[in-house]
Amino acid sequence: MRGSVDTIKEKLDIREIVSQYVKLEKAGQSFKARCPFHNEKTPSFFVSPVRQSFYCFGCGAKGDIFTFVQEIEGLEFREALKFLAERAGVELEYQRGESKTEKDKLFGVLEEATSFFEKELTGNKPALAYITSRGINEETIKKWRIGYASGEWRLLYSHLQSLGYDKEVILKAGLVKLKEGGEPYDVFRDRIIFPLSDQNGRVIAFSGRAFSKETEPKYLNSPDTALFTKSEVLYGLDKAKESIRKQDYAVLVEGQMDLVLSHQAGVLNTVAASGTAFTQAHLERLRRLSSRIILAFDGDSAGEKAAEKASELGISLGFEVKVADVPEGEDPAEIVKKNPQEWKEVLRQSLPAVEFFFNKIEGKEKDRRKLGKQIEKKILPMIKLVRSAIEQSHFVSMLSKRTGIKEEILWEDLRRVERKQDPRRIEEPRLDKKVPILSQREQIEERLTEIELWRKELPESFKKEEIELMDNLSGIILHENLSQLSIELSRAEALKDNKLVAGLARQIQEVHSQIRKLEEKKKML
Template sequence: MMRKIPDAFVEELRRRLDIVEIVSEYVQLRRTGRSWVGLCPFHNERTPSFSVSPDRQMYHCFGCGAGGTVIRFVMDIDGLTFPEAVVKLAERAGLDPPFSLDETPGATPHSRLDGMKEAHELAAKLYSYILMNTGAGVQALTYLETRGFPRQSLVEFGLGYAPKGSDTLVRFLRRRGFAESLLVEAGLAVDVGGRVMDRFRDRVMVPIRNLQGQVIGFGGRALAPDAKPKYLNSPESPLFRKSEVLFHLDAARRQIRKLGTAVLMEGYMDVIAASRAGVTNAVASMGTSLTEQHAQLLKRYAERVILAYDGDEAGIQAAKRALDVLEQAGLSVQVALFPEGEDPDDFIRARGERAFQRYLQSNAWTEVQFLLQDLRRNANLESMSGKMAFLRGALEVLAQRATPIEQDAEIRELAREFEVSVDALKEELSQLAKTLPGRHRPRRRFERTAEAAPLPKGHVLAGNRLLQAMLLEHRWCEMLMQEGLDELPLPEQTALLAHIYQFRSEHPDADTGFLLDQLDEPALVRLASSLLMEEPPQLDARVLQDYLRTVRLYQLETAYQRVLQQSVQAQVDGRMDDAAALRGEMEALQRQIQQLKWPQWTGKLGTGLKEAGQE
């Protein structure tokens, strides 16, 4: 999709927009010198670290690392894709985008999609009017009020009522020019033996919205106690795909981003009840199993997800499935199951709103605690064989899922409860760890391990200066490409280097801000925006050669240490031929290191080496 947007259009769009003006609609800014500063909208902070540069038309948070152009800001603050943000800003700037968001293979024609969206918006208004203003909606309104839903919640979520009549909505929309075939395709109506009827009848209606706040489907809760099914959702349609939509995410995403946490529930009524209790970062997957797309949606805004499911067997199994999906997306997960037989609405009505908030905070198990509790629930702890089976299962969970700290804590608890020694459990765990595949939550692509030794500052600085030069001027990118630069000291530096090369090959004349808007990995956005916002030292070919030499010296010394360790191990193992070959490699590396350390030129070393601490 990004390749369909001409570079010239994106640059013209940025030229017409004032980033300070747009950011000010979300952040209270004050001028400091040539920049504007304020509290970052992407993380909690008390001291302003969020800076906006009108000169560069960029922003950067020196606390959490968020940064980019005005397009990236709108993408991050509103949770939009790059094309969606371009369309939104183009409308503001008075430009007609040279593409449509619906230009995907096999997509329904844009005008037909617009018709479906309009039909859904009108349907939501009709249902709401019937609930709030007519005699037909009295029973539904009474039901909602007895469930404890105040009028404010009904209005906030746009709740309505679909009456018992078989074609109330169809007649309403037909009079407004909507074809019956479109209503059937959109999921608002059904064709029964050639007669088109309303899909939803005698149900409390809950509008389901996309990230732009547009109604794309409905959830209907039956009023009649014997009605089947109790909950009925819109079918899959060109507008509504259950696997890609989370209920209430359009309204909850800012609070989710602010807190870094999303509360994931099973149904829309749970979310509405949670919101009434002050938990405004709740969303739901609407009765369908959590999908990879759902998890990726949450990953845009959250670092952590609390699974707030019912405590019955179905809820427990759903939570176990969701755990794996969320962890594969790189999210931290906790589980807060409600007592069996109680859903969030029941819990709030019985115990109150504050108790509900406290429950989510204090009763959320870690993944390991939840899985151990599930094992315990199904274990026979009255017999010795049952105890041993439980212990083995618990150790398997610890071996596959737990961090070393969690393993230590849980082993001590198990040893105390079952009167076995800590050492015995640790030995068993060690043996299991060798045979079982680990299933730890994946690290983010460029997350450094806690035990990794910090790299020398000079090498990192040299890598950053090379990247900064490439971001600022195309000629330095060409020069360093010709020099064969393909690796830098840090993994994220090397990844950004690859992105820059690819970007320049596809967009040789485009502004670097276009690259920043395309980056998906937070670590790379953080690095690139910090380099673009920083005032660089004077850069020329000689200075860059110094930085390049510093990086290559680091790479050679690292390679030398690696070969040295291999050589020592070869000698210990008695592999003398391998040891001799490795000594030859070490000698060759030493010669290259000496050549770089004592370059064949006169005078002092360049500015780049001085700054990098390699003089």
């Protein structure tokens, strides 16, 4: 693994990779641009071909070519490694006996299956008519490579075998299953087919919606394979990631139709869980792009319950979660078909999850005593999950104003609430565990180190910041010294060591004098 990393770094220039995402301008020996990780008007993002690294003086993002790809593409390290290996033409050493050829065959057979399903759709007028009747236009069909699987039992299997793919590869790709006698049959039959892709846009699985009313189940996903794990893949993330990063929030919907029509309406930061519950793995993928989400599930009781569970999971992991009020009996796809602008308005009026679910309870429960019980049962446990004390205070104040319940009573009940925790689904994300929490002194020292490294490329304005940082650092060090000297003085006084007491007292006076001079200097700047 280490050898592959070094080889990729030797073959790829960070400037060439970064320039594919942002426009770089020469700045001394380095290059600068507006940071792709936060909104800014003046470029503060620098790339050094000499050090093969980047640093943003606006948001503090920094790292090498791998860090950049991880952040910009929303990938884990191994995924970024594969992404860059392909760019560099480097063959990776696969572990546990898994060969590159094996995965290539799986990608290849899935690509052939996608093309086959696309062709089948063009030749099936009833299926095509159904898709267009749902409001999906021709451009969207092509963009999302929507297809159709006929009702025949072995049509896809026979086609793939005619192209030279053996039964084992087709089976491993999740395209066929075996009968008791070992005879293969197609997994997807009589279904509208939606290809699911990885972060690089390569097809890794399929989701099929029943075309005929008699076909069961209504939705069917590929089984888990070497390329696809249902609980980790968000449908549409490969197309939505750039928009999610730029707008700093993601819209999560339930179904494939909801997803493609939301994109067709111009809401390009939409993704779907696609036939499974919203999981922590989904959130970890989204976290690399944004920690803000809007849940827009179907306007029925099942959709509301799913949104409540997803809200609790998101809030517990530190996400800012809002919920869109989809009209009762409708879903996002139906709203878009009726009026795309109405869909955008529904999203604009989304509310913080706590407020949304309180509104739902308040609308159903007119008895004030029963309303209080529902708040205790459903709303307070959700507030308990909120990490910010300020946010908790805001929601408690909101509840008090709207119900007449005194804040101190709500706080008392909130303190008694046990924080919900499912160890299988709710745990601190791995990303947070890897990021050390720096003290103020460490943060300033790190910033000064970066200024020194990039000094030649930085504008004159950074000199003033450097002076201020150095003064702040001096102040912190002086106060640390003062604290240590005070501890030592207390010990000396306890030992009745008068000589040491006198010496420490002089040192303390000197530190106080230095602190006063530093404060006077700051006033003059």
